[in-house]
Amino acid sequence: MPELPEVETIVRGLEPVLVGQRVEEVKVLLAKTVWVDAVRATGMVDTGNFISLVKGKTISSVSRRAKMIIVGLSDDTSLLVHLKMTGQLIYVAADGQGRVAGGHPTQDMVGELPSKSTRVILRLSDGGVLYFNDQRQFGYMKIVTTSSLTELEPLRSYGPEPLSDEFTVEVLRMACQRRKKIKIKQLLLDQTVIAGIGNIYADESLFGAKIYPGRSAGSLTEQEMVALHREIVAVLKLSLSHGGTSSEHYVNADGIKGNMQDYLLVYRRAGEVCPVCGSEIERTVIGGRGTHYCPHCQPVS
DNA sequence: TGCCCCCTGCAG
């Protein structure tokens, strides 16, 4: 589900309300969702390990790397949360009404909590509750040692953050040079090259740069790499400013949807008109992922 | 470098 802007929006929402709180109670509703280091919980024993390692800890930080949420806990432990396709992390304050003034946003947007998709529940010292929902059960919560975080996969191998100074045209140039034959879209989805781009923003940034997603990385001109770098940064920032894209499952930490879906130009718009040239937007499959592009603005060669 | 898989649920 969420890519960099969505995960970042969730982290920004959670950070101010979670830091300093103690985890009073942990409920694991789906055992396979929780891991302890590399060991996936398969039954009561490992689930119990996870619970005992999280319960009673104090939350010291909430941050993001690529699409991974990192919740720092006391005693040199961290909780890694990956939302994969359909994960949600929703904080409900003690009054049960979310934190946004003027109504009952959490109930309106996501319905009753816990829901059928709720996998883990953390009850916090301020009386608030953090719900981890995940319809498709691909996401996970993993307890790890904080001091070894940078040595752990997948964190160890993540490439530069695209909204940091480390992401330069040179990064793109080197990656295209090293992997000449890979399709440029697949290169963008490789988290070891750039950390945090997913299917939506790969399609959108390639459209903005007027590059056909099936082009080989090695075929990009210098001007195209400059444009692609610019478009990646621009589309991620735009999405952040709109609170992320909610095509279906994504909601922020308050259970509220983002608005970026109204500003996407090609993603999931096959059959619609290209906003630049009026051609019909097409859909194909690249690397097993649905891929949307304008055949006129993004010619095959 | 391509499948296939993990799952549930929605639209057509």
Added chain:
DNA sequence: CTGCAGGGGGCA
């Protein structure tokens, strides 16, 4: 019923 879905790991 089939196809498809913001991810990514494993396997030939």
